Amino acid sequence: IVFSSFYQAKEKFKKELKIEGFLYSDLSVLASDMPYFPPEEEEENFEDGIHLVVCVHGLDGNSADLRLVKTFIELGLPGGKLDFLMSERNQTDTFADFDTMTDRLLEEIIQHIQLYNLSISRISFIGHSLGNVIIRSVLTRPRFRYYLNKLHTFLSLSGPHLGTLYNNSTLVSTGLWLMQKLKKSGSLLQLTFRDNADLRKCFLYQLSQKTGLHYFKNVVLVASPQDRYVPFHSARIEMCKAAVKDRHTGPVYTEMINNLLQPVVGAKDCTLIRHNVFHALPNTANTLIGRAAHIAVLDSELFLEKYFLVAGLNYFK
Structure with missing residues (x-):
């Protein structure tokens, strides 16, 4: 009876979906066949070098913001020779401003590698959010050039890659404008192209x-249309209807998208x-203003466990 009602509910849900896709429960193969809690290995072998995963929080965040992301990757890939740097x-x-924050993150990464004498493979x-722009900025620095050939996966969770232009939430746009004025924030000024x-x-x-x-x-771009803080098209690095109609800013927007995507699409070894x-x-104020979806990629255990089991772990193997 339980299985019958489950299948009925699943079929009903599929019909109600307005997008094409498939459900994880329909798949015959799991994303990871490794057990969550494997037998402990006697001695870890790090001769081949380790996989350093740098986690960078967003606006007004802290180093603990991505702790669940780290936990589910570690659980799903035991013995994966992973070392996490939770940027603080x-x-x-x-x-x-972004240049200042770029300097800090770059210094933190280099110090971490030197302090623990890491052999990086x-x-x-x-x-998360604004942290993705800081990451992209670090990649452009001469001091990071040595590590470019070691880059593996960039997982962008709700990243404002095209800034916060064409945000369909007036409430959020006004809030960001006020915050920028109060905090005299360089990063918010830069995100709004001012x-x-x-x-x-x-x-x-x-x-x-x-x-x-x-x-x-x-290059993995995770976006939610329920997120009002970072526009859906900005997180996905794609055009939006408002930009197409905008004769002043629209062409610049198009150039930015081409600047970002053409090298990625043209690279043989890079997958977007x-x-x-x-x-x-839930129906709360946070949901209404779009904040709930913006932080759900960090604090929803249900989402994170399913995401990494279905797809996410593949990018860190």
């Missing part, structure tokens, strides 16, 4: 002209993956 150097001031980055009168001289446009993403084996996420959210 920017947690006291995420309202600084691969480097992956996981960013750091220069010439849009092509704005930080985000100039960052789009610098290469970086195509060095990764996997986009995941759209729909969360089951």
